[in-house]
Amino acid sequence: MSSILDESVAVIGAGIAGLINAHVLLRDGFTAVQVLTRDSEPGGTWTADRTYPGLHLNNVHGEYRVSPLDMPPIAAEDGRLSGEDIHNYVQAFATQYLKGKIQYETEVCDIRRHPSGSGWRVEVRDVKTGTREERTYARVVLCTGGCSTAHIPAGLGTEAAASAGFAGMVFHSADFGARMGDLLEAVPSEAKDPEVAPIVVVGGGKSAQDICAYLANEGRKVTMVCPDFDAFTAGPKPLPAFIRKSRLLALFSPHIHLRTSLERFLHTTWLGKKIVDFMWHGLVDSSFKAAAIPADSPLRNTVSPYWHIRVNDEGIPQSNGFHALAVAGKIGLASPARMAAYGEDGRSVILDDGRSLPASAVVLCTGYTSSWSAMFNEDTMEKLGLAPRLVEPSELESYRWDYTTLADAPPLHPDAARWASTLYRGMVPAKFINRDFAVNGAVVSPNYGYTTEIAAHWISSYFLGDDMRLPLGPEDALYETARHAAWLRQRYPQIPTALNGSHTSDLAFWSWPQHADDLLEDMGLPVMRSGGNALTWPFKVVDLSEIKKLKEERDARRAQRSAHR
Numbered sequence: 001m002s003s004i005l006d007e008s009v010a011v012i013g014a015g016i017a018g019l020i021n022a023h024v025l026l027r028d029g030f031t032a033v034q035v036l037t038r039d040s041e042p043g044g045t046w047t048a049d050r051t052y053p054g055l056h057l058n059n060v061h062g063e064y065r066v067s068p069l070d071m072p073p074i075a076a077e078d079g080r081l082s083g084e085d086i087h088n089y090v091q092a093f094a095t096q097y098l099k100g101k102i103q104y105e106t107e108v109c110d111i112r113r114h115p116s117g118s119g120w121r122v123e124v125r126d127v128k129t130g131t132r133e134e135r136t137y138a139r140v141v142l143c144t145g146g147c148s149t150a151h152i153p154a155g156l157g158t159e160a161a162a163s164a165g166f167a168g169m170v171f172h173s174a175d176f177g178a179r180m181g182d183l184l185e186a187v188p189s190e191a192k193d194p195e196v197a198p199i200v201v202v203g204g205g206k207s208a209q210d211i212c213a214y215l216a217n218e219g220r221k222v223t224m225v226c227p228d229f230d231a232f233t234a235g236p237k238p239l240p241a242f243i244r245k246s247r248l249l250a251l252f253s254p255h256i257h258l259r260t261s262l263e264r265f266l267h268t269t270w271l272g273k274k275i276v277d278f279m280w281h282g283l284v285d286s287s288f289k290a291a292a293i294p295a296d297s298p299l300r301n302t303v304s305p306y307w308h309i310r311v312n313d314e315g316i317p318q319s320n321g322f323h324a325l326a327v328a329g330k331i332g333l334a335s336p337a338r339m340a341a342y343g344e345d346g347r348s349v350i351l352d353d354g355r356s357l358p359a360s361a362v363v364l365c366t367g368y369t370s371s372w373s374a375m376f377n378e379d380t381m382e383k384l385g386l387a388p389r390l391v392e393p394s395e396l397e398s399y400r401w402d403y404t405t406l407a408d409a410p411p412l413h414p415d416a417a418r419w420a421s422t423l424y425r426g427m428v429p430a431k432f433i434n435r436d437f438a439v440n441g442a443v444v445s446p447n448y449g450y451t452t453e454i455a456a457h458w459i460s461s462y463f464l465g466d467d468m469r470l471p472l473g474p475e476d477a478l479y480e481t482a483r484h485a486a487w488l489r490q491r492y493p494q495i496p497t498a499l500n501g502s503h504t505s506d507l508a509f510w511s512w513p514q515h516a517d518d519l520l521e522d523m524g525l526p527v528m529r530s531g532g533n534a535l536t537w538p539f540k541v542v543d544l545s546e547i548k549k550l551k552e553e554r555d556a557r558r559a560q561r562s563a564h565r
Contacts, residue, residue: 146503
């Protein structure tokens with residue numbers, strides 16, 4: 001094992017997933033761990049140039065962290081975490097645990113298998129000097145996420161705007177933190193110029209909502225254009241911990257396997273379905289009521305929180321928040337609609353229904369694409385198994401889960417029917433079960449710190465060659481990933497997971513505790529760690545203290561199995 005521990009490991013990305021993965025590897029004895037990031041500071045999505053006032057997470061204090069470092073008190077009275085809070089937290093973590101281990105302003109340009117068949121060649125570029133260098137690493141952990149490379153639909157980018165003669169600023173929400181000052185300077189407030197055209201924000205997701213609220217609170221006219229809005233949860237007072245931080249909501253979301261009798265009752269019986277439907281409909285209705293959304297408001301045109309992962313936690317609605325400002329008419333809404341083009345007059349945008357809207361600037365909150373295409377050529381992507389896989393028509397009916405709560409599903413998205421991911425557990429390419437390459441942070445989870453920390457231990461055990469529940473080889477791994485892809489098509493039919501594999505290689509949304517248990521079980525460790533009996537377990541608070549000693553547990557299991565050989 002000492003030879004393995006002395007071999008080099010590249011952790012690519014310095015967000016939460018990259019930082020905790022590097023920390024776990026170092027604690028496990030890997031001596032040559034390097035974190036590579038193109039940024040000048042740690043944080044990934046939460047670096048200073050990507051955060052801005054009004055940017056808030058769907059998390060409260062104590063969430064979105066990892067077990068080695070507690071989160072200090074925050075200023076917000078309602079406990080909501082801001083982008084600045086997370087920025088400060090990851091800075092503190094990197095300073096305390098990874099000093100000298102992070103190489104900043106080091107952009108990874110190419111990753112490919114070493115010609116020897118062992119290890120990886122990684123080409124990097126110094127962001128300051130432009131100098132390129134090729135390095136060799138024995139192992140790679142890819143932690144670049146899927147929220148760094150902007151997706152800009154054809155016809156909406158800066159080239160299209162320039163071609164149409166559009167006079168205002170056009171940029172993606174990824175650049176809002178860096179360019180908001182210029183935007184506010186370029187577009188006067190309504191108080192200074194009542195005739196000023198609105199800033200058009202394209203998209204209905206959380207970043208679009210936060211940006212609209214920020215601009216409206218700064219006195220700017222703003223219009224949101226979107227086909228629909230994210231679902232949201234809200235209430236007149238904060239949810240108690242036994243609801244918010246427990247397994248209760250996970251209980252009402254089916255998993256690929258149902259571990260308990262209560263889950264089996266809820267998701268496989270007629271009465272269970274009635275209870276589950278009542279809960280989700282009640283959650284939607286109570287949230288609309290808490291946010292005072294009128295019955296005829298377009299704000300009610302949201303995706304389903306049960307069938308989708310576009311769900312925001314608004315907590316107690318604020319008077320200066322998106323929904324309140326939209327209801328008050330301080331944020332204009334063009335929905336359902338999509339932006340189709342820029343107007344020929346240079347001062348408007350054209351919607352897909354033919355309408356023309358005046359626009360002084362355009363902020364594109366149109367999502368992100370995979371970060372992997374900038375680091376792997378097509379041949380490597382295909383050979384490694386990171387590229388989306390074409391689904392055989394026979395696969396669409398090969399696997400079925402006869403859960404009553406999966407009846408009445410929305411239509412299958414065409415891209416979901418066509419493409420599938422081949423990442424086993426959302427972390428290891430199924431074609432390449434070689435224990436020297438893994439991905440962390442590509443599984444959608446609302447308790448991101450908890451799940452990425454367990455994943456970091458899973459990956460370290462995988463690299464160490466520990467006895468784990470793993471496919472016997474690529475054929476078995478491909479079978480398991482095909483089966484899991486079929487599950488995701490049935491559970492989340494409207495989400496084409498494979499098209500941004502670096503962000504949605506797996507969807508562990510409401511069922512993130514079940515996903516975490518699967519990883520623990522792979523390592524031969526206890527699951528459902530919050531405790532409780534047959535009646536109380538759904539209400540037990542899930543806390544990071546449950547996983548703080550995972551290294552010691554893994555060490556003990558390894559020693560025990562060695563002793564019995």
